[in-house]
Amino acid sequence: MSQFAINLIFVGGSFALYIGIAIWARASSTKEFYVAGGGINPVTNGMATAADWMSAASFISMAGLISAGGYANSTFLMGWTGGYVLLAMLLAPYLRKFGKFTVPDFIGDRFYSSKARLVAVVCLIVASVTYVIGQMTGAGVAFSRFLEVSSTAGIWIAAVIVFFYAVFGGMKGITYTQVAQYVVLIIAYTIPAIFISLQLTGNPIPMFGLFSEHTDSGMPLLAKLDEVVRELGFRDYTADVSNKLNMVLFTLSLMIGTAGLPHVIIRFFTVPKVADARWSAGWALVFIALLYLTAPAVASMARLNLLTTVFPDGAEAPALAYDERPQWIRSWEETGLVNFDDKNNDGRIQFYNAVPSFEDTAESRGWAGNELTVNNDILVLANPEIANLPGWVIGLIAAGGIAAALSTAAGLLLAISSAISHDLIKKTLKPDISEKGEMLAARISMGGAILLATYLGLNPPGFAAQTVALAFGIAAASIFPAIMMGIFSTRMNDKGAIAGMLAGLLSTLLYIFTYLGWFFIPDTNMLANTADNWLFGISPLSFGAVGAMINFGVAFLVSNATDAPPKEIQELVESVRYPKGAGAASHLSH
Amino acid sequence: MSDEKSPAAQYWSANLRLILGCLIVWAFVSYGCAILFRPLLAGIQFGGTDLGFWFAQQGSILSFIGLIFFYAWKMNKLDKKFDLGE
Numbered sequence: 043m044s045q046f047a048i049n050l051i052f053v054g055g056s057f058a059l060y061i062g063i064a065i066w067a068r069a070s071s072t073k074e075f076y077v078a079g080g081g082i083n084p085v086t087n088g089m090a091t092a093a094d095w096m097s098a099a100s101f102i103s104m105a106g107l108i109s110a111g112g113y114a115n116s117t118f119l120m121g122w123t124g125g126y127v128l129l130a131m132l133l134a135p136y137l138r139k140f141g142k143f144t145v146p147d148f149i150g151d152r153f154y155s156s157k158a159r160l161v162a163v164v165c166l167i168v169a170s171v172t173y174v175i176g177q178m179t180g181a182g183v184a185f186s187r188f189l190e191v192s193s194t195a196g197i198w199i200a201a202v203i204v205f206f207y208a209v210f211g212g213m214k215g216i217t218y219t220q221v222a223q224y225v226v227l228i229i230a231y232t233i234p235a236i237f238i239s240l241q242l243t244g245n246p247i248p249m250f251g252l253f254s255e256h257t258d259s260g261m262p263l264l265a266k267l268d269e270v271v272r273e274l275g276f277r278d279y280t281a282d283v284s285n286k287l288n289m290v291l292f293t294l295s296l297m298i299g300t301a302g303l304p305h306v307i308i309r310f311f312t313v314p315k316v317a318d319a320r321w322s323a324g325w326a327l328v329f330i331a332l333l334y335l336t337a338p339a340v341a342s343m344a345r346l347n348l349l350t351t352v353f354p355d356g357a358e359a360p361a362l363a364y365d366e367r368p369q370w371i372r373s374w375e376e377t378g379l380v381n382f383d384d385k386n387n388d389g390r391i392q393f394y395n396a397v398p399s400f401e402d403t404a405e406s407r408g409w410a411g412n413e414l415t416v417n418n419d420i421l422v423l424a425n426p427e428i429a430n431l432p433g434w435v436i437g438l439i440a441a442g443g444i445a446a447a448l449s450t451a452a453g454l455l456l457a458i459s460s461a462i463s464h465d466l467i468k469k470t471l472k473p474d475i476s477e478k479g480e481m482l483a484a485r486i487s488m489g490g491a492i493l494l495a496t497y498l499g500l501n502p503p504g505f506a507a508q509t510v511a512l513a514f515g516i517a518a519a520s521i522f523p524a525i526m527m528g529i530f531s532t533r534m535n536d537k538g539a540i541a542g543m544l545a546g547l548l549s550t551l552l553y554i555f556t557y558l559g560w561f562f563i564p565d566t567n568m569l570a571n572t573a574d575n576w577l578f579g580i581s582p583l584s585f586g587a588v589g590a591m592i593n594f595g596v597a598f599l600v601s602n603a604t605d606a607p608p609k610e611i612q613e614l615v616e617s618v619r620y621p622k623g624a625g626a627a628s629h630l631s632h
Numbered sequence: 633m634s635d636e637k638s639p640a641a642q643y644w645s646a647n648l649r650l651i652l653g654c655l656i657v658w659a660f661v662s663y664g665c666a667i668l669f670r671p672l673l674a675g676i677q678f679g680g681t682d683l684g685f686w687f688a689q690q691g692s693i694l695s696f697i698g699l700i701f702f703y704a705w706k707m708n709k710l711d712k713k714f715d716l717g718e
Contacts, residue, residue: 108689116688120662123693127658130700131651135707249690253679262680280681282670290663315718317711320704327697338689619644620716 045433049188052437053444057203059222060448064207064215072477075212075484076143076460077311082217084318088325090217091309093224093445094453095122095300095326096333097173098180099510101227101446106418108341112279116338117289121296123327123334128301130323133522134310136529136618138319143311144457145304145521146465152528154611155536159465161543165520166304166461171494173303173513174454178499181447187377187423188440194500200448201496208452209488213312216452223445228332230442233435234425235336238343241429248339256346267346273357274349274393275400279342285579295586299514302522305450305457316621344421347428352393352414358407361390370427379417386410451495459488515554519546519589527597529619532612538601546593553577553585643714650706654699661687661695 069075082090100122108115140148145166150159178197185196207215232248239251243263256266268278283289300306309326310319352362364382374380382391386409393414394404404411423443426435463484468475475483520543527534527542555561557571569575571582580588606612617623637645665673670684678686711717 113685113688116666116685119689120666120692123696124658124662127654127696127699131654131703252689253681253686264680264685266680268681280685282674282684286668289667293662293667317704317708317717320700320707324697324700324704327693327700331693331697334693335690616640619647620640621711621718622716623718 043433045436046190048433048437049440052434052441053189056222056226056441056445060203060207060219063218063222064211067211067215067218069210069212069214069481072143072464072480072484074214075481076456076464077308078212078214078217080312081314082312084313084322085325086221087217087309087313087318087322088327089224089329090220091306091322091326092329092333093220093227093449094309095306095330095450096224096227096446097450098177098184098443098447100333100337101231101443102180102184102422103419105337105340105344106421108338109345109421110418112277112342113281114283114289117293117296119334119338121293122300123330124293124297125300125306126323126327126330128297128522129306129310130320132526133301133307133529134319134323135316135621137307137525138310138313139316139618139621141311143308144460144464145307145525146461147469148528149524149539150465150469152611152614153524153534153536153539154608155540156470158524158536158540158543159469161540161547162521162524163461163465165516165543165547167458169303169513169516169521170305170454170458171491171498173305173510174451174458174491174495175498176510177447177451177454178495181444181451182499183419184423184440184443184447188436197496197499200444200451201492201499204448204451204455205489205492208455208492209485212484213308213456216456217312219452220449223449224329226438226445227442227449228329230438230445231333231340231422232336233438234429234431235340235343237431237435238347238425238429239339242343242346248343249335252339252342263346264342267342270346270349270353270357274353275395275397275403279345285573288576288579288581288584291580291587292584295514295518295584295590298522298590299518299586302517302520302525303513304461304517304521305453307525308457308460309453340422340425344425344428348416349393351428352391357394361392363390365389367391368428370424373427374420374424377420379420381415383413385413455488455491455495458491459484462487462491512551512554515550515583515586515589516547518586519550519593523590523593523597527594529615531601532615533601533606534597535601535604535607537604538597538599541600542593542595542597545596546589549592550585550589553589554582557582639714640716643710643716646710647707650703650710654703657695658699662692666692 073079104118107118137148142148146159146162149162150156178200181200182193182197185191185199186193189196207219235248236246239248240246242256243251243254244257245251245254252263254263256263259266264280268280271279310322313319313322351368354362364384371380391414392409392412394409394412396404396412423439426439463480467483468480523546524539524543527539556568559566573579666684666688673683676683
């Protein structure tokens with residue numbers, strides 16, 4: 043059977059599963075549509091949250107980033123998991139007690155202000171739409187590589203599938219499909235990693251293999267990797283970083299941003315009890331950790347595999363002849379994500395770090411520049427081929443990558459559509475809308491959001507990578523502090539919260555646009571995006587944490603200078619602090 | 633003064649103390665051991681590198697899981713003790 047047929051069976055089979063689940067779990071009320079009826083088991087919800095959270099970025103890109111950056115990029119591992127500690131202790135249980143459907147719902151009610159609700163809706167939509175673009179393009183890439191269709195056709199296929207189960211099933215359909223998608227993506231990620239770990243270290247568990255002995259050299263794997271990269275002019279894989287402030291702030295921004303992303307928060311509205319929200323955050327992190335503990339092993343082992351493939355006998359010996367390159371390099375060359383340019387015309391692949399400090403060594407070896415470029419994103423997708431695994435593993439990786447992109451897209455689309463149908467239409471524009479009308483509005487806005495995401499996926503606005511920083515920056519600087527102060531301070535009033543959100547949002551946008559261009563339009567940046575220009579060495583990607591602090595500070599000052607919130611609001615804050623008396627999530631009391 | 637606090641207020645301050653304790657550990661393992669104090673831990677070898685590297689790539693994630701389950705377990709006990717659970 044051809045590889046194409048195998049891929050088709052795996053991807054097609056997984057789609058049939060998702061659609062079957064969607065038909066079985068059709069939503070029949072707004073409560074089922076928004077929060078799956080509030081009856082999801084905490085372990086099930088944890089698994090769905092893990093799939094919701096782990097996007098194309100986690101599945102496809104993260105190992106590649108760590109592989110290229112080594113220790114310095116551990117920030118992604120800590121940042122994208124540490125946020126769950128904040129969620130479990132500072133947000134999830136209290137929002138579950140509050141018992142509404144959406145994040146703007148809480149902000150609007152707690153700060154007794156439709157202005158605050160609107161600011162929250164805008165932050166939510168900007169953060170979620172920018173995030174969803176990456177999912178659509180990610181799914182498009184996976185389709186075009188594995189199903190041999192154009193990426194345009196791939197994106198349309200993805201849109202139709204998501205439309206089907208998200209629009210009909212709502213949160214209920216999405217939750218159960220996400221459970222299936224989690225199973226698919228974790229198996230797809232783990233199997234190649236186990237084989238590679240066995241080949242390199244003899245240890246079948248990748249997270250232990252990372253710190254084991256490298257079988258061929260008898261050295262610890264990481265020491266061997268450090269030695270190999272050093273000989274090619276790269277920084278040591280485990281080398282420490284000098285800009286610690288920026289590393290701390292970047293990690294903190296990712297953590298606060300994770301805790302403030304609306305599509306993650308709303309998952310905790312679906313469990314039956316307050317205590318379940320706490321357990322569920324723990325289970326979510328367990329399921330996330332299964333991938334996140336494997337990723338650094340995949341990263342280092344793939345780097346070592348790649349370099350020893352190119353230099354089978356060490357850096358001093360002749361490199362791999364181009365004509366003898368393995369099949370996976372050939373097939374990825376066709377996609378343009380791997381490129382070879384024989385600069386010294388010796389027919390061999392010299393792959394090294396062509397920096398001035400390494401020039402003398404390179405020259406003495408007769409090298410005339412780096413000849414191989416490898417896109418970070420292919421690492422996970424090419425892994426089974428690098429390890430010579432059978433065709434069905436490649437089919438599984440295809441299904442896994444698509445599952446990761448689709449599950450996150452569905453969660454984001456639900457967050458967007460509920461903000462529009464519930465917070466804009468029901469709570470602001472047309473309060474007398476019937477439940478049936480609200481469901482229809484939710485489905486139409488979901489359809490609209492999918493069309494917008496598809497359009498943006500087909501015509502990516504050239505700044506797709508930067509927009510993720512924007513999504514995290516906004517979530518960290520506006521949404522997270524507002525919710526946290528709403529729970530932990532009875533004194534915080536509407537004016538303080540609105541001023542804080544706007545100050546956090548605007549300062550973060552200003553800082554990002556200063557270095558990355560106004561609205562990411564190239565050449566409109568006021569300062570070059572280099573470490574010398576950054577304020578105190580803080581990169582624009584790390585500014586979300588500073589924006590959050592600005593939000594807290596401004597909110598505190600403005601709130602204390604103005605009137606305390608009304609008594610019933612202070613009682614509301616008191617009531618979310620105690621689990622007793624929590625009903626199922628509802629929107630009956632307003 | 634603390635004797636005069638209502639049970640609900642006692643529950644809340646117990647929760648705040650617990651959160652503070654957990655967040656100190658949370659910051660210590662990630663920002664501390666994995667980033668700021670890594671040079672201090674450089675002497676402790678671990679699997680071909682130093683302990684700080686392990687905290688950055690695995691240790692902090694494992695600690696986060698432990699922290700959440702510890703917090704959930706402690707809060708369940710608090711809910712029962714003050715009869716404020718569901």
